[in-house]
Amino acid sequence: MPVVIAGVVIAAIFAFLWARDVMTPDRPAALAEPEPVPTVSSGEEPLVERFPRNKFLELTTLGLGGVITGIVTVPILGFAVLPAFTGKELEGVDLGPLDKYPEGEWREATFLLDPAAGEVSRRTAFVRNNGEKNGRPSITIISNRCVHLGCPAQSGGPRQDDERETIKTEQAELTLTPIQPANFSCPCHGGAYDTEGNRIAGPPVRALDRYKYGIVNGNLTLLQPYSVGKVDGEGSNAMIKAYGLQGPGEHVDGLEAFLYPIQAQDLE
């Protein structure tokens, strides 16, 4: 719809310009008027071009060409650029029954963010059940996307691959691997994080992203991801200021955050 409006507006602008061009008296022709006209003895009207036809045709061609170019180009450019910015809102991802996440333990969960897109949308998150806080379950869900440049961060510590569990949910299959991370680190450029996701070494500019969550019918459900500058405290006592999800390498707090005023996600 905005594309149509933009197209109509541009067409109207060009139509106006064209009409104005056509209506404006032609100055060079006006200047040429006082030139001496050869007198014709026969008494007929001298042969002077009063209406410059070639000028009219020139402007008409340019004007119409502009209109056609606008009509054709605007939808094409809109089609090329806009779909990237009008992504659909993701549904929650079912991460299986809450009792698959024993209190105080970590699980590495791999799941399909968008089952329709297939294996390419497989993501990994580190999930820890912090126990109950004020009568409600407290869960830490940290995304494994390194906030330096987006490589997958790994859990540093023992992992029990032979105890990996595959859970079938309504959406897709999900695997849970028990891990005991001492930290998380990224193989690409050496970014390192503690178990709350705070940066402890390397090039990352903020803490690891996290996911919001909910409990639906006793199942842990993954909701929107969000970005984090720094986590104070740990486990269920962690104090987190949540920012809208930003790309890796973008600052969310401090002076540098002013370099990233527009977020693609904010536009949706």
Next chain:
Amino acid sequence: MAVVPPPSRRRKRRMDKVLEIVNIPLDWLEERSGLVGGVKYFLFRKVPSDMNWWHTLGSATLTAFLVQAGTGVILAMYYHPHPDTAYESIRHVTHDVTLGWLVRGMHRWGASVFIILLFLHMGRVFLFGAYKYPRELNWIVGVLILPLAMLEGFTGYLLPWDQTAYWATVVGINLNGTGPFVGPLLAQFLRGGDEIGAETLTRFYAMHMLLLPGAIAGLIGLHLYLVVRLGVSSPPWSPEAAGRDREEPEPSGSTGLVRPGPRGGRPRGE
């Protein structure tokens, strides 16, 4: 003293007949298009007498581009730009299709050759001072070709859709994303959405085989037009000055920048 017998009449007539057969279609073409004259003008135009092998780097780069275009067209006949099948289709080309390994190898290694030759050609033009008046515009056109060629490399790298391709592209796109102000929007455009997926692959494929080669081919056309129009420059040690003979200086035993030149400079430190 060997006496060459004059060609017999019959033989001469046969020669004329052959020439006529060759010339009739060429004349037909020339009369209607002027193409024969154009090609002759291009091939037999004047160039400096002291051109050397460094001047062939431009043609070598063009050849590398044409090899990429030719092998790329054929690879496109087998490639599937979809996340589920892209890797498998390239495995198929490499291992199953007759000579597929060769064509893919040419395209893969030729990509590096193309970039390397671009830089060598650029270095030659810079060191020879061939970018100076009146050839500045040709330098600018060449400088526009360079990033397009590197974008070809960036977009082509994703297409095998293996782990290297995927994560290299993740890092590359996120690098763009860290650019201030417009970076996040650029990254979003390159990804075709919030996440790298099928949209990213198809848009990289379209850019790699349609948009960028088209733009490069157009700029190469402009580049060649300017080369033919402006002529090729002499090497910097050339005694030939533009359009006139240079006075031969007194031999002074000086050492030029590149080789002992007829420029008549004084030896250094004098």
